[in-house]
Amino acid sequence: MPLKQGKIHQGDCLKLMGQIETGSVDLAFADPPFNIGYKYDKYHDSQDDAKYLDWCASWIAEISRILKPSGTFWLAIGDEYAAELKVAATRQIAQPFIMRGWVVWYYTFGVNCTRKFNRSHAHLFQFIKDDKQFTFNAEDPAVRVPSARALVYGDSRANPKGRLPDDTWVLRPQDAPESFQSMDDLWYYSRVAGTFKERQGFHGCQMPEQLLGRIIRVSSNPGDVVFDPFTGSGTTLAVAKKLGREFLGTELSADYAKYATQRLKGIQPGDPLDGPADPASSSPNTANGVTLEARNRRKAAAK
Structure with a gap:
């Protein structure tokens, strides 16, 4: 029996994906265990390299099968296996x-x-899967932002669609926000730290809603099916629901599936995404605050 959309199915992702119809998913997002020893609820995140890579190749192959010919697959991964999973x-x-x-x-x-x-x-x-036919909503105003030339200088020659990416490195994106634009391939978003209001509390590796918002907006359309094989805290499905997409997830942990399902029940299509839409606003600009060096100088002078 095909897996029902609009819910999280608890169990092994490989076994459950076998029940998803071939070519039925528009967008898949996967944030798998990184195999770095993190303590998950039910998964042992310290596998032999060959075993881990074989497992990854298996579920990646299943994602390829269930995606439509025009579908897109986004994969989040750390340094340790980025190159290997790209090759796989x-x-x-x-x-x-x-x-x-x-x-x-x-x-x-x-x-x-x-x-x-x-x-x-x-x-x-x-x-x-097809370099001639895939979704990339580059003109979505929620994906793009105006160029610095337009915002800062009011230059009438500025491209209203935005600017081309720079090849310049900067140390603090909040001090040079014009160098971190939504169409660049270097994205700046804060992790969901333990003190953040956005934090769900039951899962230690929660993705920011605004980051998933960019991916879902640019690579799918309202009504499309979004799938996450490692649902975890449920952020992918929560953002998909808020943005008017159909959603489907699998999750090994019964507890994670339970809590993420509860999270989804409290969401309605059209609800705003958690977190700042402008990621640079999540951290103070040094021009408007006090640096640690300046604070230490003041303490020393007061003694």
């Missing part, structure tokens, strides 16, 4: 994908490291 998706499955984009998600509240630079990014792969 484009070369090692029966119906290989075409990689259309490799986006870097840069976030604040990064992972603190002691013997390397702190990690503040993840990879977002955009895969398609």
Whole structure:
């Protein structure tokens, strides 16, 4: 029996995806375990490399099967296996994908490291099946933003559709927001930290709604079917429902499935997405605040 849309199905994603009709999904988003030892509810996130990569190739192949010919598959993954999963998706499955984009998600509240630079990014792969026929709503005003030339300088020559990406590196995106535009392949969104109002509390790896909003808006249309094989906290399906898409998810953990289902019941189509639509507004501009260095100088002067 085909899996019913509009709900989360609890169980192993591979077994459940076998019940999804071939060519029935418009957009799939997967944020799988990264195989880095994270403590999930029911999944052991420390597998042998070969076992982990074989498993990934299996569920990626199933996503290829269930996607429509014009469908899109977005994959979120860390550094450790980004290259391997890109190869698996484009070369090692029966119906290989075409990689259309490799986006870097840069976030604040990064992972603190002691013997390397702190990690503040993840990879977002955009895969398609047909390079002539796929959804990419580049003109959606909720996806694009005006160029700095138009906003800052009021230049009549500015392209009303936005500007081309820069090849310049900046250290603080909130101090140079014009260098982080929605059509660039370096995206700036804060992680959903434990103190955030958006945080659901029952899952430690929650994606920001605004990040999923960009992906769902650009790669699907209202009424399209959005699928997430690793539902987790339910963010993909929550955003899909808010944006008027049909949705379908699978989740190994009975508890995660239960709590994410409760989250979905409290959502109506058209509800606003959680989190700031302009990600730079989620952190203060140093020009309007006090830097740590300045604060320390004031403390020293007061002694």
